[in-house]
Amino acid sequence: MKILVVDDDNKIRSLVKIQLEGAGYEVIQASEAMEALALLEEENPALAIVDVMMPGMDGFALTEELKSFRDMPVLLLTAKGALEDKERGFRAGSDDYVVKPFEPKELLFRVAAILRRYGKEAGSVISVGPLQIDKGSYEVHCGKRTLLLPLKEFELLVILASRPNVVFERELLLARVWGLEYEGDDRTLSVHIKRIRDRLETLTDQVRIVTVRGVGYKLEEIS
Template identity: 85%
Template structure:
């Protein structure tokens, strides 16, 4: 929930690429109305919103649902943080922020509430379980090394969407990665080889000069 559409879109894209389903609201009233129809696992709330501010919205969310809340705001003083935690927020992220840090904090909150990202992403006959780090196909189970699993899970989060090489390197190896980007090519080849043992209905496609996408073979 943020009145800045640019921030909302940034957060939405990062979360969706990590496999989360995202609902958006421009202000507190819209968010509260949405709660009558939806049952989210976590709310990311901006402090500075028109009408009811993020502190008051956090108290409201906590009072009737005990919904996990992460406050996202440009106000980073100790007094503001204290007010946020006293309102019931579970964490507090100050703008500008690193998108990957936001994901870490979301995952940490969900773990505390027993709602960790155990979602299963399905592409064709493949089921990619983020909770167990397993890939299932029919009655077979494949265990991948962590980096390979993370790459496959990112590609599967948005089938048929091309992910740039730089984005994949940043997401899987981190912003400070200084190695050769051929590492990514090697890992993609290994994933392809493993998938071939499971199914011929899903493949990783190279988009020359850009990156990779996962798509169903029809």
Template identity: 65%
Template structure:
């Protein structure tokens, strides 16, 4: 999992980065909101840890931009603990709020909780419009029609269906389905998408895999 840490305090930035790296995360660092948005465009992290008090673009503004333009969850990190500050953070679109000083384990627990909420592909049952996925029986169904897919095709569809109408980059899909150490090329992904797309077309015309040129793929659900 990639985590972007954004803080203008270099000491805090380094401390949090070390803690999260030791916890097994791949960490990207930004010292301000503008730098963070550039990293998001290039790398698309799984979660952003954002400091509230930053010059130029504060954490609330950055959070709003992240949540408006992406589906990346945000955890706000700040020295402020007043109720109205927390409210402002949640209204900006943050998923959680941690007050400095904090214990490293608390930050890690909160990050794990957020990632669990967002990664619906690990749920036993996933539904996207009329499409239902059972991760126990590995069955994909629409009404009375049941589709059995090879494992990688099943995992690919599960990830896409976990967030209907949201675009997944090719990099994210390769990491989620084939793993971080996958050394193949994107052609493998393209082939699997083509196969799943063809099989879905036989099940329903309400759900389809759409190519977003230059970015990746999304599962488009007409009924949502």
């Protein structure tokens, strides 16, 4: 499922892109409104995340354009938190309004809620071998057995399972799960991966996490 992110701040676009891709969405980016409108000729995003303060056409005007073009769901993302700004955003047709600085996980919850209202919710279960990874309940099922993982471990497993047999770099996994500003020891990632390995071994021997030395990790299905 594609999501259009429109913001003139490259750092914000990168942060939002990392979080959305980690949740399984495909991200299309634009740095201003006219670029975003041009992309609509080629792409068919399910939702747009739009910054209010942009050069040229602002986010309020872009929201009106998106709504008139194909009634696209819109989430406004902005540093403005005044009540009158929120009112203007909703009058323009936005479906939700998130104020910077924001908690990335909250953004994902709000995106999912909007997509549910429009009947566009992405599939919430990832299947890899005998594993069924339920992103809605945070449960991992294997046959009649169910495993509950701590949040960070579950997020790592979802990312790896979203593209089986594809290697994810350590830096990318750290950014997606702990955020771009994470300054801790990357041994934290190694510890979490080991814990996931140990848990998966109690469920099945058909799926494993493989270390690619010097690069990162991949989830491998063993036939």
